[in-house]
Every structure is written in C-alpha cells, then in structure tokens.
Amino acid sequence: MNPKLLSYEQLWGIFACLALALLAHLGSLPVWVLVTVAVSGGLRLALARRGRGAPPRALRLGVAAVAIALLFAQFRTFNGLSAGTALLALVAGLKMLETETQRDIYVITLSIYFVSVSALLESTSFWLFAYLIAVCWLTTAALLRLTGTLPLPDWRRCLRYSVLLLGQALPLALALWLLFPRFAGPLWHIPNDGHIAASGLGDTMSPGDIDQLALSDEVAFRAHFAGAAPPPQERYWRGPVMHDFDGHTWTRSYSAPLGAPTFVPQGPAYDYTVSLEANQRRWVFALDWPSHWDLADTGLTRDYTLMRRDPVSRPIDLVATSHTQVRWTAPLSNVMRASDTRIPSNRNPRTMQLAQSLRREHPDDAQFVRAVLAMFTQQPFYYTLTPPKLADDSVDAFLFDTKRGFCEHYASAFAMLMRAAGIPAHVVTGYQGGTFNRFGDYWIVRQSDAHAWDEIWIEGHGWLRVDPTSVIAPERVELGAGDVLNAADAAADGWQGRFLWFADARLRLDALKQLWRERILFFDQSSQKQLLEWLNIPEPDGQKLVLLLTAALTLVLCWLTWTVRREVDHAPRDALNRAYSRLCGKLAAAGIPRRSYEGAEDYAARVARHRPDLSPEVTALCRQYSILRYAAPPAPITVNEFDDAVRAFRPHPPLKRQDSPAS
Amino acid sequence: MRTLRRAATDKLRAWAARRHGRDTLPVKIHRRRIYILPTRFGIMLGFVLVAMLLAGLNYNSNLGLALGFLMASVALVTMHHCNRNLLGLHVDVTTEADAFAGGEANFEFALKNTSNVERRDVEVRCQNAGGTCSVFAGSSESVTVAVPVPRRGIVRIAQFELRTRYPFGWFHAWTYVQGSLTAYVAPAPRGDRTLPAVAGAGSGSRSETRGDEDFAGLRAYEPGVPLKHMAWKVLARGGEAAVRSYTALAALPEWLEWSALTGLDTESRLSQLCLWVLESEAAQRIYGLRLPGKEIAPALGAAHRFACLRALAVHAISEPR
Numbered sequence: 001m002n003p004k005l006l007s008y009e010q011l012w013g014i015f016a017c018l019a020l021a022l023l024a025h026l027g028s029l030p031v032w033v034l035v036t037v038a039v040s041g042g043l044r045l046a047l048a049r050r051g052r053g054a055p056p057r058a059l060r061l062g063v064a065a066v067a068i069a070l071l072f073a074q075f076r077t078f079n080g081l082s083a084g085t086a087l088l089a090l091v092a093g094l095k096m097l098e099t100e101t102q103r104d105i106y107v108i109t110l111s112i113y114f115v116s117v118s119a120l121l122e123s124t125s126f127w128l129f130a131y132l133i134a135v136c137w138l139t140t141a142a143l144l145r146l147t148g149t150l151p152l153p154d155w156r157r158c159l160r161y162s163v164l165l166l167g168q169a170l171p172l173a174l175a176l177w178l179l180f181p182r183f184a185g186p187l188w189h190i191p192n193d194g195h196i197a198a199s200g201l202g203d204t205m206s207p208g209d210i211d212q213l214a215l216s217d218e219v220a221f222r223a224h225f226a227g228a229a230p231p232p233q234e235r236y237w238r239g240p241v242m243h244d245f246d247g248h249t250w251t252r253s254y255s256a257p258l259g260a261p262t263f264v265p266q267g268p269a270y271d272y273t274v275s276l277e278a279n280q281r282r283w284v285f286a287l288d289w290p291s292h293w294d295l296a297d298t299g300l301t302r303d304y305t306l307m308r309r310d311p312v313s314r315p316i317d318l319v320a321t322s323h324t325q326v327r328w329t330a331p332l333s334n335v336m337r338a339s340d341t342r343i344p345s346n347r348n349p350r351t352m353q354l355a356q357s358l359r360r361e362h363p364d365d366a367q368f369v370r371a372v373l374a375m376f377t378q379q380p381f382y383y384t385l386t387p388p389k390l391a392d393d394s395v396d397a398f399l400f401d402t403k404r405g406f407c408e409h410y411a412s413a414f415a416m417l418m419r420a421a422g423i424p425a426h427v428v429t430g431y432q433g434g435t436f437n438r439f440g441d442y443w444i445v446r447q448s449d450a451h452a453w454d455e456i457w458i459e460g461h462g463w464l465r466v467d468p469t470s471v472i473a474p475e476r477v478e479l480g481a482g483d484v485l486n487a488a489d490a491a492a493d494g495w496q497g498r499f500l501w502f503a504d505a506r507l508r509l510d511a512l513k514q515l516w517r518e519r520i521l522f523f524d525q526s527s528q529k530q531l532l533e534w535l536n537i538p539e540p541d542g543q544k545l546v547l548l549l550t551a552a553l554t555l556v557l558c559w560l561t562w563t564v565r566r567e568v569d570h571a572p573r574d575a576l577n578r579a580y581s582r583l584c585g586k587l588a589a590a591g592i593p594r595r596s597y598e599g600a601e602d603y604a605a606r607v608a609r610h611r612p613d614l615s616p617e618v619t620a621l622c623r624q625y626s627i628l629r630y631a632a633p634p635a636p637i638t639v640n641e642f643d644d645a646v647r648a649f650r651p652h653p654p655l656k657r658q659d660s661p662a663s
Numbered sequence: 664m665r666t667l668r669r670a671a672t673d674k675l676r677a678w679a680a681r682r683h684g685r686d687t688l689p690v691k692i693h694r695r696r697i698y699i700l701p702t703r704f705g706i707m708l709g710f711v712l713v714a715m716l717l718a719g720l721n722y723n724s725n726l727g728l729a730l731g732f733l734m735a736s737v738a739l740v741t742m743h744h745c746n747r748n749l750l751g752l753h754v755d756v757t758t759e760a761d762a763f764a765g766g767e768a769n770f771e772f773a774l775k776n777t778s779n780v781e782r783r784d785v786e787v788r789c790q791n792a793g794g795t796c797s798v799f800a801g802s803s804e805s806v807t808v809a810v811p812v813p814r815r816g817i818v819r820i821a822q823f824e825l826r827t828r829y830p831f832g833w834f835h836a837w838t839y840v841q842g843s844l845t846a847y848v849a850p851a852p853r854g855d856r857t858l859p860a861v862a863g864a865g866s867g868s869r870s871e872t873r874g875d876e877d878f879a880g881l882r883a884y885e886p887g888v889p890l891k892h893m894a895w896k897v898l899a900r901g902g903e904a905a906v907r908s909y910t911a912l913a914a915l916p917e918w919l920e921w922s923a924l925t926g927l928d929t930e931s932r933l934s935q936l937c938l939w940v941l942e943s944e945a946a947q948r949i950y951g952l953r954l955p956g957k958e959i960a961p962a963l964g965a966a967h968r969f970a971c972l973r974a975l976a977v978h979a980i981s982e983p984r
Contacts, residue, residue: 121722147832169736176732564743568751568778
C-alpha cells in the first residue's frame with residue numbers, strides 16, 4: 001500500500017481519541033507523561049495545520065530517548081500495569097509526533113485500544129467501562145476515516161457505521177465473555193504498583209483518626225446475611241486490633257496466626273457474605289467471632305482478626321459464619337497478657353492515679369468496669385464529631401480537661417484505665433451498624449460507620465466486648481453514626497432526610513452497583529459452572545464449557561454471516577421501487593405495461609397518449625417518482641406518501657369508445 | 664521473503680485459475696471465489712488482542728476481558744464486512760485496449776453494485792497496475808486501469824484481481840477473475856523520415872488538387888469521416904447528414920510503405936510507419952498501409968487508424984505471449 005500522507009483533520013481525530021483514552025488513566029499516570037503526550041500531539045497538530053510534515057528525525061529520536069529514560073528512572077521497570085501503561089502512552093504520544101502516513105496511525109490506534117483495556121484491568125466502575133467503550137467506538141470511527149482512500153466519509157456516517165459494527169459484534173462478544181474459561185488465579189505474578197493509597201481504617205489509631213473517616217460517605221463493604229441479621233447492638237465488624245499504646249497513639253502489632261480456635265460457639269450462628277471494596281489493607285472485616293470462612297490465603301490471628309496474605313487490591317467476597325456469643329476454653333496466653341497490660345511509663349499520670357484510686361475502691365474486675373462506665377455517665381462527657389485537639393498525654397487531656405470526644409477517645413481512655421488496673425484490654429477498630437438496603441437485601445457499611453471499642457479479659461469469662469461509646473451515646477450503637485450526627489445537625493444535612501425519595505434513589509443505585517458487582521465483576525469459574533447447570537448440562541466441567549463455547553461461537557458466526565450477507569444476496573428492493581412497481585403493475589392491468597427501456601417520464605407520456613383520462617394522475621405520480629429517485633433531497637413528498645398515493649390510484653378499465661391501447 | 668511471497672501468489676493464482684475455469688464477462692463475484700487474509704496491520708491487531716486477553720485473564724478483570732472480547736468480535740465482524748465488500752459485485756471490462764510501446768494500455772472496468780450496501784475502496788488490479796473506486800448502492804462505477812506496456816506486440820492478460828481492505832485495513836479480501844484482456848501494443852511512434860510524397864505522382868487526377876482547405880462541395884456522409892468536416896448547418900436545417908468535401912480529400916491516397924524504409928531494422932521501420940499513420944491522420948490525408956503480407960486499403964478515420972495500428976502491433980508476431 002502506498003504510504004499516504006495524513007491531513008490535519010485525520011490527525012486531529014486520532015489525537016482526540018488518544019487524549020480521551022489517556023483521560024481514563026489520569027490518576028495513575030505520571031503528570032509529565034501526560035504533558036509529554038499532549039505537547040508532542042499539539043506540536044504535530046500545529047505543524048499539520050500549517051501544512052508541514054513531522055519534525056526532523058534527530059529531534060524525534062532525542063525526545064523519545066530522553067522520555068523513555070526518564071520513565072525507566074521513575075519506575076525502574078517496564079513491567080507492571082502503571083509502568084507498562086505509561087510506556088505505551090508515551091510511545092503513542094511520541095508516535096503522534098512523527099506521524100506522517102497511515103501506517104503510523106495504525107500503531108496509535110492499537111495503543112489506544114490497549115490503553116483502554118489496561119485502564120479497566122484494575123477498575124470496577126461501570127461508568128469507566130461505558131466511557132472506554134465509547135472511546136473505542138470513536139477510535140474505530142476515526143480509523144474508518146483514516147483508511148478510506150477515496151473522498152472521506154463524513155463523521156456522522158463513520159460513527160453510524162462503527163455503531164453498526166459494535167452492534168453486530170455484541171452477540172459474539174457476549175458469547176465469548178460468558179463462556180471463555182476463567183482461571184482461578186493469575187497466570188503469573190502481578191507486580192503490585194502500589195500507586196493506590198490504602199483507605200479506611202489504618203494500622204494506628206490516634207485521637208481524631210476515626211472522626212476524619214466518619215465524614216466519608218465511601219462504602220467500606222456491603223454485607224448480606226443469609227438468614228436473620230443480628231440486632232444492631234451486636235453488629236460489630238471487627239477490624240485491626242490495637243495492642244501497643246504510647247500514651248497518644250494506639251498501634252496494631254504483629255499478631256501470630258491462631259493455631260486452634262480457643263472458643264466454642266454459643267448462641268445463633270450468622271451466615272453472611274461481606275463484599276469488601278479494595279482498600280489495600282490485609283485485614284478483612286468479619287462479624288465478631290468467625291468460626292468458618294471461605295476465602296483463599298486468609299486466616300485468623302491470635303487476636304481474632306481475619307488476615308490475608310496479600311493486601312486487598314481488588315474487591316473480594318468473604319463468605320463466613322460468625323457467632324456473637326462464645327465460650328472461651330483456653331486461658332489467656334502470657335504473651336497476650338503481657339502486651340495487653342503494658343502502659344507507657346510517665347505518660348498520662350492523672351489517669352494512672354484515677355485508675356489506682358478506683359481500683360482500691362473496686363477490687364473486683366466487673367465492679368471496676370462498672371465504676372469506670374458510671375464515671376462516663378455521671379460526669380459531663382459529650383459525644384461529638386468535632387472534639388477539641390488533645391495534648392500529648394491524650395487520655396489525661398480527654399478525661400480531665402476537654403471531656404468531649406468521639407468513639408476513639410472513649411475506647412482509648414477506657415482501655416488505658418483497664419490496663420492501669422491490671423485488666424488485659426485492647427482497642428478494636430472496625431465498623432458498627434450499617435444501613436439496610438431494602439432494594440437489595442444487604443447492609444451498606446460506610447466509612448462513616450467506622451468505630452472503636454474495647455475488649456477486656458475477665459478471668460473465668462474470657463474476652464468481653466465493652467463499648468464505652470454506647471454508654472455515652474447509646475443511640476450511636478442503635479441507630480448508627482450517620483443518623484446520630486444528622487439528628488444533631490439536621491439543618492446542614494436535612495436535605496437528605498427531608499427528601500425520602502432521594503435516599504431511596506440512592507439505595508436503588510447502590511443495589512444496582514451490588515448487582516453489577518455480583519453478576520459482572522465476580523463472574524468466575526463457579527458462575528460458569530452455574531450457567532452450565534442452568535442449561536441442564538450434566539457434570540459441568542471445563543471441557544464441556546469449551547465445547548459449549550465452540551458451539552455458541554459457531555452459531556453466532558453463522559448468524560453473523562447470514563446478517564452481513566443478507567444485504568447483498570437477496571437485495572430487497574427499496575420501498576420506492578416497490579411502490580413504483582405497484583404503479584406499473586396497476587397500469588399494466590389497465591392495459592399499458594411499462595416497457596423495460598422506458599423511463600418514468602416517457603412512460604407517463606405514452607400513457608397520456610393512450611389514456612388521456614388517466615393522464616393527470618399518472619403524470620403526477622411518475623413525476624413524483626422521478627423526483628424521489630433522482631432529485632437531490634429534500635423532496636416535496638416522502639416515499640411513504642408516494643406509496644399511499646399509488647395505493648389510492650385506481651385506473652378504471654379502458655372505456656369502450658377509446659382505441660384499444662397499443663401494448 | 665519477497666520472492667517467496669511472489670511464488671506463493673503465483674501458485675495461488677494458478678490454482679484459482681484451475682479451480683474456477685474461464686469466466687465469461689460480465690462476472691458476478693460469488694462467495695466461493697473470495698479469499699481473505701489479515702493484513703500486516705491485522706496481524707498486529709491480533710497480537711494486541713491476545714495481549715488484551717492475557718492481561719484480562721491475569722488480572723482476573725471481567726471488564727478488561729469484556730472490552731477485549733468486544734474488540735476481537737469487532738475484528739471478526741470486520742472480516743465479514745471486508746468479504747462482503749466484494750460479494751455479489753458485477754464486473755465487466757472492455758477486453759481490448761490499444762496502446763503504444765512504452766505507454767500504458769487503458770482497460771476500463773465497470774463495477775455494478777445491485778445490492779443495498781455501498782462498496783467502498785474496491786481496487787482492480789491488472790498485473791502491477793491498479794485503480795480504486797467506490798460503488799454506491801444500486802449503481803455502477805467505472806475505473807480505468809493503466810497497464811504499462813514496454814514492448815510492441817500483443818499483451819494478453821489472462822487474469823485480473825479485485826481486492827479491498829475496507830473497512831479498517833485489518834483484512835485483505837481479494838478475488839481472481841479469469842477474463843482474458845488483450846492489449847494491442849503498437850510500436851512507439853518514432854522516426855526522422857518525412858512523410859512520403861504521394862506515390863504514383865503524375866498519374867492523372869492530380870490536377871484536381873487545389874489545396875487542403877479548399878471547399879469543393881458537399882457529399883453524402885459515410886462513417887469514419889472526421890467530425891470537423893460534418894456540415895452541421897445542413898443537418899441543423901433538417902437536411903440529410905452531409906460532409907463538406909475538400910479537394911485534398913478527393914486526392915489520391917498516399918501509401919505508407921514498409922518497402923520505402925530501407926536501411927532500417929524492423930522495429931525502427933514499424934516505429935516510423937506508426938509515426939506516419941498518426942501524422943497522416945492528424946493532417947486528414949487519406950492513407951493506406953502496406954506491410955509485408957498485409958495491405959490496408961486507403962481510408963481515413965478512427966476505425967482505419969486502429970486497423971493500421973493493430974497491423975503494426977501484430978506484425979511479425981506469430982505466437983502472442
């Protein structure tokens with residue numbers, strides 16, 4: 001093929017497509033890569049605008065070498081999603097700079113396609129998916145304009161044609177997507193780029209952390225209970241457990257995997273599925289004390305947190321069974337006892353004093369706990385999302401000065417008091433409560449449901465959950481943080497509350513999201529197995545899947561061949577031809593058939609000679625046909641109107657006195 | 664690589680010729696004679712699609728897979744559209760063309776599209792020459808292919824090719840038509856001898872000659888007379904078609920003789936004769952052509968010119984290639 005020089009317009013179209021595809025990577029690509037692509041594309045366009053070719057070869061090579069070296073310096077590798085995408089984007093952008101012929105454009109379109117797919121690899125968003133399909137559509141249309149050698153078809157036609165192609169491709173793509181065998185794990189190791197920041201609860205907890213989270217509406221996870229859900233005051237989702245306290249900040253320490261469970265479940269078992277969003281953390285949120293779970297590379301630690309081997313970098317589902325009441329069978333290990341009673345020396349002296357004096361009054365553990373909780377209710381403690389800032393000895397400052405705090409303040413102070421009295425205690429962070437979505441039968445747990453509470457070891461009983469916040473603000477536990485804060489600040493947030501339909505619409509949207517997740521994002525081997533079962537295929541396995549895929553592809557390809565060729569093989573006459581044939585048929589029945597060489601106007605003239613009585617009507621109809629067939633649109637009459645007129649036309653039989661018409 | 668490719672193409676051409684036999688023009692392109700292969704760009708696309716598939720499977724990304732599969736399906740649909748771009752086209756061609764050596768033989772191809780879909784960017788290829796056109800739904804289009812002919816003689820083209828890369832250049836569909844095209848290649852008009860004086864001068868009727876431009880009355884029209892000699896005014900008044908007669912036209916014909924060109928080799932003689940034919944035609948002199956074993960009676964006009972040029976083209980060529 002002859003290399004064909006490209007026009008400004010063609011370059012512009014393909015550059016726009018490249019820019020749109022890279023837009024999807026806005027967050028993950030280094031800014032300088034985007035700038036380089038934009039500058040090289042813009043430069044090339046500016047040159048093309050003035051009718052000039054690509055810049056000199058030496059300059060292009062120089063720029064490319066510098067850019068790729070920079071990229072390598074930044075990433076240290078070209079492997080992995082961000083580095084690979086950045087490289088691809090850079091190559092496409094620099095290719096833009098040297099684009100002269102169609103062949104260069106081909107390379108750019110291929111990069112656009114691949115960049116689009118790579119944007120989806122770690123994404124779960126429906127909107128991004130729809131956006132990238134649109135980008136591919138536009139690129140395909142641009143490609144059509146690029147490859148046409150004769151007068152370029154206009155944009156609208158190209159877009160329409162690509163829609164047609166996508167439409168015809170859809171059944172095939174669907175068959176492939178449904179039936180192409182999926183693998184359980186990755187084919188090779190996926191390098192973790194680490195460009196996504198971890199979100200949600202963290203490794204440490206200092207005063208002010210959770211109330212920052214409480215402002216976020218982001219969904220932490222969704223939970224669906226197979227049976228009944230536990231009552232709100234028992235719906236505690238345990239996350240990272242904090243053991244180390246330095247007087248201000250609590251830190252999660254390494255916790256060894258648990259050998260055998262040290263508890264016996266009591267009371268009702270709750271079966272549930274937690275649909276966790278990607279948060280780049282290793283822990284998984286489970287209800288209280290999980291006895292059974294179904295998730296690869298996940299185990300319980302000694303402090304009963306479900307921990308994964310790798311961070312949660314993509315949404316996962318945890319299917320588990322939990323109990324809210326358990327009986328502890330093993331005594332507290334010495335290691336745990338030591339770590340859970342350790343207090344930083346010389347910090348929070350007033351709290352230490354308070355604990356010691358209370359302990360003297362209440363030597364019994366249970367009484368001591370009650371006394372501490374009573375102190376929270378009797379003294380003017382407040383539950384607030386905007387507590388004052390605390391000094392270094394945060395517990396002292398909170399208990400004796402400010403007396404205003406959010407859950408983490410209470411949990412921190414309580415654990416400190418317990419430890420000071422020699423009772424093993426730790427802070428548990430996680431989520432409490434959630435919003436029920438009645439449109440989808442599941443609970444939405446948002447970051448605003450983040451919570452902190454304590455667990456203390458009572459001899460003869462075991463670990464016991466104590467939530468000091470529930471003493472100060474019982475409605476927090478029963479209603480959820482959002483509702484409590486809304487009630488306190490109704491004016492600011494009344495909008496949501498007042499318009500119920502808005503809340504409903506939000507829930508419906510969320511239910512759709514969950515459906516998208518279950519049906520599309522989590523479509524896997526087991527879903528394919530279910531599909532085979534649903535099709536009544538006995539003993540479904542991979543081989544049968546491949547057979548079914550082959551059969552489906554054969555069918556769809558046959559259909560495709562048929563649809564594509566149908567337009568050629570029996571070219572159905574268009575509506576205008578049909579209407580005209582009808583007119584000719586009627587006139588033939590009246591005794592004047594059209595001769596094969598006769599045009600519409602000549603035919604009308606001949607009819608007029610033989611049957612002057614029909615002349616006005618026939619002349620008008622033939623004239624309309626000529627206009628519709630040959631004149632430039634817009635025609636004064638539509639094809640349908642013409643068809644109606646032909647249908648209405650009734651040539652009466654020739655009158656006796658007239659000459660018999662020549663045929 | 665290139666020779667390998669050419670050898671493969673030649674094999675395929677020969678096989679297609681055996682498979683389909685001779686075609687009688689016009690030909691409707693049947694689906695069984697359309698071949699299709701991905702282009703280099705199509706193969707590149709294939710690699711990218713495989714990369715998409717691997718990436719999607721590796722990252723376990725259903726969305727990535729979905730977009731990858733969609734693009735793969737678009738490629739497959741495109742294959743059908745590429746094939747359809749040739750399917751059912753009617754092809755006709757003027758089977759004979761005249762040319763001069765060193766020039767081009769122009770074959771005019773007519774593509775008729777009776778279907779409801781437009782056929783874009785269909786290329787007709789004859790030997791190494793080609794021409795491209797698009798045919799709208801339900802219409803026809805003609806495309807001229809100029810085949811270079813370096814040497815005098817008869818060039819027979821046993822097969823021509825219709826090909827297309829529409830819509831995206833991912834696939835290359837083509838078909839061979841076994842229609843024999845003939846080009847009569849006259850020698851290149853060349854030479855430095857002047858046009859011979861009228862042979863047999865002084866044999867009587869020369870006296871009537873009064874000059875080329877002298878009007879000598881009207882005579883009845885006969886085919887082959889140059890249009891500029893038509894008496895249009897007479898025709899416009901409703902009279903019979905007539906030709907203005909000039910005295911020179913009535914003059915004795917001049918003979919362009921092979922034997923007059925002594926001292927030249929065959930090809931130079933033919934080139935000189937060819938030049939004379941063209942000059943005589945341009946000067947509107949009646950001329951005849953005498954070659955060894957062939958004589959063309961004196962006349963004037965396009966048909967006569969063609970006859971002379973063909974005689975020069977085939978002279979001393981016993982077995983056309």
